[in-house]
Amino acid sequence: MTATSEPLPTDLEIARAATLRPLTDVAADLGVRPEHLEPYGRDVAKIDLAVLDEPSTRHPSSATYVVVTAMTPTPLGEGKTTVSVGLAQALQRLGQRATVALRQPSMGPTFGIKGGAAGGGHSQVVPMERLNLHLTGDFHAVTAAHNLLAAMVDNHVHHGNALGLDVRNITWRRVLDVNDRALRNVVVGLGARQDGVARETGFDITAASEVMVLLSLATSLRDLRERLGRIVVGYTTEGRGVTAEDLHAAGAMAALLADALKPNLLQTLEGGPAIIHCGPFGNIATGTSSVTADLVAMRGSDVTITEAGFGADMGAERFFDVKCRVSGLRPDVAVVVATVRALKVHSGAYAVRAGTPLPEGLRREAPDEVEAGLPNLRKHIEIVRRFGVQPVVALNAFPDDHESEHAVVRRFCNRLGVRSAVTRHVAEGGAGALELAQVVMEAAHEPSTFEFLYPLDLPLEQKIEAIATQVYGADGIDVSPAAARALADYERLGYGGLPVVIAKTHLSISSDPTLRGAPRGWRLPVREVRAAVGAGYVYAICGDMRTMPGLPSSPNAERIDIDEDGTVTGLS
Structure with missing residues (x-):
């Protein structure tokens, strides 16, 4: 069995015990001068996109680009964010200028079953509370811009509907960034005549907003403004799309989002740069952080690590076929995160449900069950290879794993000719991911033949x-x-x-x-x-x-509180 030590402190305790570097020093490691930083308090800053116009000794195409994906997860997730952070920390220990670019957490999952998304243990992005709660207000800006457009749709219909919108075919709903199932489907416009036209609509979570996705894909303020104008809010009875530009809403939306377009700079527990920006959901949207975050990171780093939501079938495919088309960047390596827990679940022997204890049998030593779940991992490796990208398997180790189970996965990867590493970054920080960092750099030097899955002119x-x-x-x-x-x-x-x-x-x-x-x-x-x-x-x-997770219940929100001194409690 894997050796275990004393139980780790909570994520929040570890994060609060950290000594943070001055953010100007972190930015300097990224090649960002102080005049391009817009501080939000002491430990968070926005990066002015003017930095992309500055001369640089490094062209983005010369940097190593790594995407972190995974096998099909359990409802608890298999640790892509912690692996991304741990890998960045390990690469820094090897002398590489490494930057991790991640999505911002949605407060739906933060207050829900999954909790925060700043990483875990000794592989986190800090300050942890700021990251999980509001950060620089980008999600609020997306919510405001999205709902401004919704209000202008209903206002247009109320004042005569000159564009001829079919009220039964208005597709633009409203959004908010908390869990509230009672608002999934609503009727608006009830009351007096001046309160608008009655119709059915509803709310989605902000991370599912089209505005969130286009913000993550926009490459400049001009590009953002043009994308906002192309949003289709509904259709006329003749089937013509009505856009935000038709409603004269796109300019105001862009004004609300101008600051949100700038990526946010934080740091890892070991003081390396972490760029946190945008957070589109991975099951119903692209599930990747922003193009601008990656461009800023690659401009000033030897290695940029970014993350794609859920498994390679979802997040990685969209990263390759959507985000890479927009950014023009081509990944060198795809890290496929696997866990013994998920492999055993894919054997068919167990069911894992969020918010309930793990099945007791899942912790017993059972290499045969790990072996039975390997076809799922094989499929995700095949998906990565289909795009011509080098795969590396990161086996995210838990304290109750067994060495015999790890050995099953290592032998399997050897048979497939795929590099693999057991990583213990949660317990040990960057030191626990050194093997992973070494094999990632080896894979990055292999020839790459990246290609999209389909041409855009295909129906x-x-x-x-x-x-x-x-x-x-x-x-x-x-x-x-x-x-x-x-x-x-x-x-x-x-x-x-x-x-x-x-x-x-x-x-x-x-x-x-x-x-x-x-x-x-x-x-x-x-x-x-x-x-x-x-x-x-x-x-x-x-x-x-x-x-699919949309607006689930919030069983963990009741644990979160604030002390008289302003300290957040119960956040994990």
């Missing part, structure tokens, strides 16, 4: 089918009549050249969350198709949306 339905068959391993797709009509309409409206994003469960490679491992002989059900024109993609809803 939308064929793009969906390519993802289903070549990434998920489905036999094909079954398109509902409503989805088929939408696809035809979007091709007619000129959206056919956009990439596609699949909204499905994150708990299986398939669209059925109960199917473990690498299921075969299934077909992807395409129930509904929608256009996110401002963000620059079309997304297809596949499977039962109720299996």
Whole structure:
């Protein structure tokens, strides 16, 4: 069994015990001068995008670009963020200028079952409370801009509807960044005549907003303004899309988002740069941090580590096919995070549910169960290789793992010709991820043949089918009549050249969350198709949306409080 030591202090205790470097020194490591920093308190700052116009001794194309993805996770997640931070810390110990670029946590999960998303143990981004609660207000700016557009839609309809919006086909809902299931579906416009036109609508979580996605993909303020103008809020009875530009809303939205476009600079527990920016959900959006964060990081770093949401079937595919098309950056290595826990779950022997204790049998030594779950890991490795990127498996070790179980995974990776490393960064910080850092750098020097999954001129339905068959391993797709009509309409409206994003469960490679491992002989059900024109993609809803985290209950919020001295308690 893996050797265990005294239990770790809580994440919050570890974070508060850290001695932080002056942020100007952290910025200097990134090649950012003080005049390009906009401080938000002592330990957080925004980076002015003017830094990208400054001369640099390093061109982004000469830096090593690493994306961290994972096998299909359990509902608890397998530690992509901690691996990303631990890897950055380990690379710094090896003398590399390394920067980690991560998504900002949504307060839905922070106050919900999953808790904060600043990393864990001795591989965190600090200050932890600031990161998890408000940070620099970017999420609030996205919420305000999104809801401003919603208000202007209803105001336009109320004042005569000159654009001819079909009130039964308004697609722009409202958002907020807390869990509130009672607002998922609502009726607005009730009351007196001056209170507007009554219609059905609803709320999504801010991380699912199209504004959040396009903010993450925008490369400049001008690009942001143009993307906002292309947002389609609904359709006329003749089927013409009505945009934010038509409503004269895009300029005001851009004004609200001008500061939010600037990436946020924090630091790891070991004092290295950490850029935190944007947070689109990974099951119904792109699930990646911002293009601008990566561009700033690569300008001043030897190695940039970024993260893609959920497994390689979802986050990595969108990172490759959507984000990399926009940024022009090409990844050198994809780290696939695996855990003994997740491998045992994919053996089919266990069910893990968020908010409940782990099954007791999951902790016993069972190499055969780990072996039975390996087809899932194999599939994610194959997905990475399909894009011509070098995979490296990071086995995120837990204290109750067994060495015999780790050995099963290491032998499996050796048979596939894939580099692997057991990483103990949570308990040991960067020192626990040195082996991982070494094999990542070895893989980065291997030749790369990166390619997209499909050309943009392929029809939308064929793009969906390519993802289903070549990434998920489905036999094909079954398109509902409503989805088929939408696809035809979007091709007619000129959206056919956009990439596609699949909204499905994150708990299986398939669209059925109960199917473990690498299921075969299934077909992807395409129930509904929608256009996110401002963000620059079309997304297809596949499977039962109720299996996807949207606005879940908030069982952990009741633990969070604040002392008389202003200290946050209960946040983990």
